[in-house]
């Protein structure tokens with residue numbers, strides 16, 4: 726009986742080590758904030774707020790913000806302009822309300838994360 730308990734304990738320990746340590750790692754990884762990417766986070770914001778003026782396919786004739794290359798090339802100017810006051814010259818999105826802080830933060834984080842596609 727005692728031997729059984731001992732073997733049982735070892736089995737539980739082995740199972741615990743095998744299954745618990747990787748899942749703990751997975752939990753830690755899940756807690757890390759996800760990278761902000763162009764495809765997942767930035768493109769929808771630009772499509773919702775910067776079209777049609779910056780979307781050549783929709784007739785826009787301003788510098789294009791409808792692609793990764795266009796948006797990443799202009800990120801500094803984009804960040805500067807969306808943080809202006811709506812009454813300032815150069816404010817974007819032109820003739821629209823200012824973007825919310827959380828939306829602007831997505832654009833800032835995209836740059837901080839390294840402009841991931």
Ligand code: HEC
Nearest residue numbers: 774775776777778787788799802803806815817818819820
């Ligand atoms: C109603 C049309 C309109 C919308 C919507 C708009 N823009 Fe613009 N944008 C303009 C015009 C017109 C200019 C050129 C005048 C200027 O430089 O201020 C311009 C210029 C710019 C420039 C300088 C480069 C260039 O194309 O001349 C940037 C960067 C920019 N806009 C970013 C944005 C961003 C980011 C958004 C969305 C959050 C946005 N704009 C939304 C009309 C618009």
